[in-house]
Amino acid sequence: MVRTQIQLTESQYQRLKALSSAQRRSLSQLIREAVDAHLSQGQAPRAALYRDALAIVGRHQADVDDAAAAHDRYLSDAFSG
Numbered sequence: 001m002v003r004t005q006i007q008l009t010e011s012q013y014q015r016l017k018a019l020s021s022a023q024r025r026s027l028s029q030l031i032r033e034a035v036d037a038h039l040s041q042g043q044a045p046r047a048a049l050y051r052d053a054l055a056i057v058g059r060h061q062a063d064v065d066d067a068a069a070a071h072d073r074y075l076s077d078a079f080s081g
Contacts, residue, residue, distance in 0.1 A: 006031070 020027050
């Protein structure tokens, strides 16, 4: 592990200390878990969105011949009407 220093507000420190005591876990452990959760949060949803977008490619058939070229107009018409 790497040792580092961080600065917390008084409120953050008190809340973490209370949580640490209630869960009988160290402040360091809570902070490491929070950092891991934050770092993984930015990656997993993006990958899931990309996977979901790829899953629908080609699954629907347009009723018009120019859907690829005029999709903005069709979306605008659909949402305004």
